[in-house]
Amino acid sequence: MTRHIRFNAFDMNCVAHQSPGLWRHPADRSHRYTDLGYWTELARLLERGLFDGLFIADVLGTYDVYGGTDEAALRQGAQIPVADPLLLVSAMAAATEHLGFGITTGTGFEHPYPFARRLSTLDHLTRGRIGWNVVTGYLPSAARNFGEADQLDHDTRYDHADEYLEVLYKLWEGSWEDDAVVRDAERGIYIDPEKVHHIGHRGPHFTVPGIHLSEPSPQRSPVIYQAGASPRGVRFAAENAEAIFVGPPSKRVLRDTVARIRAALVDAGRDPYSARIYALATIVTDATDEAAAAKHEEYKRYASLEGALVFTSGWMGIDLSRYDLDEPIGNVESNAIRSAVAAFQEADDDGREWRVRDIAEWASIGGLGPRFVGSGESVATQLQEWVAETDVDGFNLAYAVTPGSFEDVITHVVPVLQERGAYPTTYTEGTLRHKLFGKGDRLPDEHRGARYRLGASLSTVTDRYRAYVG
Numbered sequence: 001m002t003r004h005i006r007f008n009a010f011d012m013n014c015v016a017h018q019s020p021g022l023w024r025h026p027a028d029r030s031h032r033y034t035d036l037g038y039w040t041e042l043a044r045l046l047e048r049g050l051f052d053g054l055f056i057a058d059v060l061g062t063y064d065v066y067g068g069t070d071e072a073a074l075r076q077g078a079q080i081p082v083a084d085p086l087l088l089v090s091a092m093a094a095a096t097e098h099l100g101f102g103i104t105t106g107t108g109f110e111h112p113y114p115f116a117r118r119l120s121t122l123d124h125l126t127r128g129r130i131g132w133n134v135v136t137g138y139l140p141s142a143a144r145n146f147g148e149a150d151q152l153d154h155d156t157r158y159d160h161a162d163e164y165l166e167v168l169y170k171l172w173e174g175s176w177e178d179d180a181v182v183r184d185a186e187r188g189i190y191i192d193p194e195k196v197h198h199i200g201h202r203g204p205h206f207t208v209p210g211i212h213l214s215e216p217s218p219q220r221s222p223v224i225y226q227a228g229a230s231p232r233g234v235r236f237a238a239e240n241a242e243a244i245f246v247g248p249p250s251k252r253v254l255r256d257t258v259a260r261i262r263a264a265l266v267d268a269g270r271d272p273y274s275a276r277i278y279a280l281a282t283i284v285t286d287a288t289d290e291a292a293a294a295k296h297e298e299y300k301r302y303a304s305l306e307g308a309l310v311f312t313s314g315w316m317g318i319d320l321s322r323y324d325l326d327e328p329i330g331n332v333e334s335n336a337i338r339s340a341v342a343a344f345q346e347a348d349d350d351g352r353e354w355r356v357r358d359i360a361e362w363a364s365i366g367g368l369g370p371r372f373v374g375s376g377e378s379v380a381t382q383l384q385e386w387v388a389e390t391d392v393d394g395f396n397l398a399y400a401v402t403p404g405s406f407e408d409v410i411t412h413v414v415p416v417l418q419e420r421g422a423y424p425t426t427y428t429e430g431t432l433r434h435k436l437f438g439k440g441d442r443l444p445d446e447h448r449g450a451r452y453r454l455g456a457s458l459s460t461v462t463d464r465y466r467a468y469v470g
């Protein structure tokens, strides 16, 4: 059977998400991001295209690494202004039936107790279509505005996130029994107190003795998304994630990354296919290869190299304003940047030495992933090759212009893939987790979160509380 390719739309509650300067293109509507109608129309469009979900990125800081200030980010509208992603979901859920929502929030910026309730609320209101993209943050400017001198160091951020998730799993999986709400009018009992359990969590970062405030929602734990790339990040993803986002620029790097993640899933005691892996990509398509190439050239004319350097400086933690655009990359003092550039160069290798300008051009439309340019047939063929050669499950599609880039994919690429039997023709009924894996609404037994589940471990939960109260 031909393998189905899965699509997610990659967006953010801001203008021109990862395509700096493209907000100037006449077809781009991202400046309407403060209008609820913009989001409900986008959600309906993506559902028409049978996308798995809309994934909304987020940061809680400005990109001020470039030039050491946020001036360039502000001038460019580079993910600033940026509004809250969670508040968009209820309206989009009311406008759709099947589309999933992957919402990003950081583990460093909000206590897990109220956060658990907000996600449970959204899981109820979406009837089980909520996912959470767990990020540990990368912008020092975010940490500073929470009163910290800087962010925690990289691996400590993941250790902190481990406990953050432990608290959440205890609340989502281990506090309320499924039949705790009895709504017994005769006896005047709404909830059976015997069936609601204190979680008794006490750890290095969090103390949460009590019960979850929400009753069990369709999925209990939302579908967990993650995008860790470092060895520590991949281990964290393998223990927690059910959808994993990766951003390698070339097929070879993607193949290695996917293999590394599948092996890490096995090390974590899980099925290697128990997480869907989506590669970041941007598709520029039209009726013919020539029309698509012309569209791509036109987008390039609107793209802002300064905006791209604002982003890449933030992502890599290097101030690229200190270098001339024509400076060879070898002169940039960073191992991180050299290894990233080696990967880009391999994807687009014409033998010349890469300069700072090349990084900016690469990242100026859709961020660090590859760009597929061509007719529906050509793009479908490339995507199928990538899937066959890398074992990736699908693509997380950034836009050049919105909603135009998504409309183009749905008009030109989706029907070709469907004809080839390589794309779904209908949604599976049920929750987002069931749509992704076909195995029910709740976390599978081998998942880390299931360890905190009621049932077998019921007494443990109570014991934990007793231990907590002493």
Ligand SMILES: Cc1cc2nc3c(=O)[nH]c(=O)nc-3n(C[C@H](O)[C@H](O)[C@H](O)COP(=O)(O)O)c2cc1C
Pocket (backbone or CB within 6 Å): 056, 057, 058, 059, 104, 106, 134, 135, 136, 137, 138, 154, 226, 227, 228, 229, 230, 231, 232, 233, 234, 245, 246, 247, 280, 396
């Ligand atoms: C497709 C994709 C989307 C991401 N979205 C966000 C985001 O919205 N917010 C954020 O703070 N980090 C985001 N990240 C960054 C990751 O969470 C993570 O910090 C990064 O991949 C580096 O992983 P590492 O810390 O394990 O090296 C994203 C990464 C990728 C590849």
